[in-house]
Each structure stands twice: as C-alpha cells, then as structure tokens.
Amino acid sequence: MGGDYFWIRFEDVSIKARISARAKYLQLLVSTEGILELVQPLSCKAEQAQQFLRAQTDWIKRQAHKLATLRQASIYTWPKIESGVFLPFLGQANRLSLEINSTIRAPVIHHCSTTNQIRLQVRNPHTHYDKILIKWLKNAALEQVTQGVADYGLILKRLPTRIQVKQYRRRWGSLSSNNDLSVHWRLIFAPASVLKYVVLHEMCHLFYRNHGQRFYQLLAKHMPEYRDEEAWLRNQGFLLNFPILPTQIHVKNQHSNGDWLSKTYGIEG
Numbered sequence: 480m481g482g483d484y485f486w487i488r489f490e491d492v493s494i495k496a497r498i499s500a501r502a503k504y505l506q507l508l509v510s511t512e513g514i515l516e517l518v519q520p521l522s523c524k525a526e527q528a529q530q531f532l533r534a535q536t537d538w539i540k541r542q543a544h545k546l547a548t549l550r551q552a553s554i555y556t557w558p559k560i561e562s563g564v565f566l567p568f569l570g571q572a573n574r575l576s577l578e579i580n581s582t583i584r585a586p587v588i589h590h591c592s593t594t595n596q597i598r599l600q601v602r603n604p605h606t607h608y609d610k611i612l613i614k615w616l617k618n619a620a621l622e623q624v625t626q627g628v629a630d631y632g633l634i635l636k637r638l639p640t641r642i643q644v645k646q647y648r649r650r651w652g653s654l655s656s657n658n659d660l661s662v663h664w665r666l667i668f669a670p671a672s673v674l675k676y677v678v679l680h681e682m683c684h685l686f687y688r689n690h691g692q693r694f695y696q697l698l699a700k701h702m703p704e705y706r707d708e709e710a711w712l713r714n715q716g717f718l719l720n721f722p723i724l725p726t727q728i729h730v731k732n733q734h735s736n737g738d739w740l741s742k743t744y745g746i747e748g
C-alpha cells in the first residue's frame with residue numbers, strides 16, 4: 480500500500496511524506512502534481528528521515544522556490560468561467576468569450592488559433608460552463624491525438640488498435656498489451672509539440688515495449704528534439720494538473736509502477 484501519507488512542515492516548506500513497503504531508500508522528489516514528496520521505507524525511523532531532510536535543506540528550498548515561481552508565471556490555471564477570462568489551450572492563453580444565443584439547442588464552441596480565442600455559445604445562462612468546456616477539451620485532446628497517430632502511422636507503418644484520452648495521476652500516456660494507446664487528456668493544455676511527443680513515444684512502444692536504446696533511437700529518428708519535450712514534461716508537466724473543480728482535487732496519492740514519468744525527481748533550470 481502506498482496510499483497513506485502525512486504532511487511534514489520543514490523550514491516553511493510543506494512536504495508530503497509516505498511510508499512505502501517497496502522503497503529501498505529515503506527519497507525526495509517533486510511529484511507530478513508539483514508537490515515535494517518524501518518516500519520513507521518501512522524500516523526507516525523518524526529520526527533518520529529528519530536527518531535526511533536536514534542534509535537536503537538547500538535542495539528542498541531551491542525546489543520549493545522554483546515550484547512557486549513556475550506556478551506564479553503559469554498560464555495553466557482554471558478561472559471562474561465568465562467572458563474575458565483566459566483558458567490554457569495548446570500552450571497558449573486563450574481569451575474566452577461567452578455568448579447567449581437563444582436560437583441554438585446545444586452549446587457551440589469555436590476555437591480560433593490566429594486570435595487565440597475560444598467562443599462559447601449557450602442557449603441560456605446558468606449553464607454548467609465548466610462541464611461543457613471540459614467535455615470540449617477532452618474531445619479536442621482526442622482529435623489531436625488521433626491526428627498525431629494518423630501522421631506518425633503513415634511514417635511508422637503501424638497503428639494502435641484503439642485511441643483514448645484518459646485521466647491519469649502519474650503518467651502522460653500508455654500503450655496496453657493489446658496496443659490500445661491512451662493519452663492524458665490534460666495534454667491539450669500543453670504546447671502541441673509536447674502532446675505530439677507523447678503520441679510518438681507511445682507509438683514507438685508498438686515496436687519496443689521497454690525504454691531501451693533502440694526505443695530511443697526510433698524516437699529520435701522521428702523527433703530529433705524529443706529531449707526538449709521530455710524536459711518540458713519533467714519540469715513543467717505538473718502545472719497541467721491545476722485544479723478545475725473543487726470536487727476534482729485529489730487528496731490521495733496512489734502508488735504506481737508507472738511509465739517513464741516516474742523518473743521525475745526534481746525540476747531543473
């Protein structure tokens with residue numbers, strides 16, 4: 480079980496600590512939600528953990544500072560929905576215009592990539608704007624992923640059996656043993672190149688199931704700059720996990736034998 484955690488207050492920094500039966504070492508990391516986490520093996524005593532934290536004081540302070548700075552400058556937030564607010568979409572802040580149109584039955588949404596505007600039309604006010612927008616965003620994510628799969632499919636000459644967008648905690652995508660390709664829908668907020676990278680990454684798993692040398696050779700062949708996208712996810716990916724609705728804030732953290740994302744330890748730059 481890796482689900483239970485407790486908070487430690489250390490030098491003005493909040494650290495989420497959990498005791499893990501699987502962990503072999505004391506470990507500090509920045510989670511995919513942008514939270515400093517301490518993983519403590521079962522056998523580790525509280526004093527040992529404290530000692531470890533003290534030894535890492537500088538690192539902890541540096542990481543906490545970077546996280547706070549990134550958050551402040553981030554376009555990745557969800558505002559209270561009204562006309563004129565900004566929504567993140569494909570790496571850009573898009574101005575939302577909200578219009579009432581009594582002649583339409585279902586909500587209509589248009590995105591204009593040249594003006595970075597999202598136009599939402601509804602029949603009457605007091606609609607669940609968040610729900611409508613999220614549904615549209617998930618759909619847009621699926622469209623982008625489908626397009627990416629089609630593009631790379633032509634080059635790679637292999638296709639997944641199914642394409643899905645999902646909600647993940649600790650990964651951005653996966654390819655199942657029956658070649659179902661899934662991508663985290665929140666990548667629709669990220670720059671388009673990042674989403675493309677995740678699609679290509681999972682499609683390279685159609686050839687190699689592991690993350691060995693040949694896997695990365697194939698990846699690099701079709702996306703020479705893939706390291707930039709990986710770095711983006713490692714350093715800023717957590718920003719995509721901003722809260723949208725109070726009911727969607729996660730309070731529990733699940734342990735996962737995750738994909739490449741579990742390599743995340745700290746943030747750079």
Ligand SMILES: [Zn+2]
Binds near residue numbers: 684
């Ligand atoms: Zn992978």
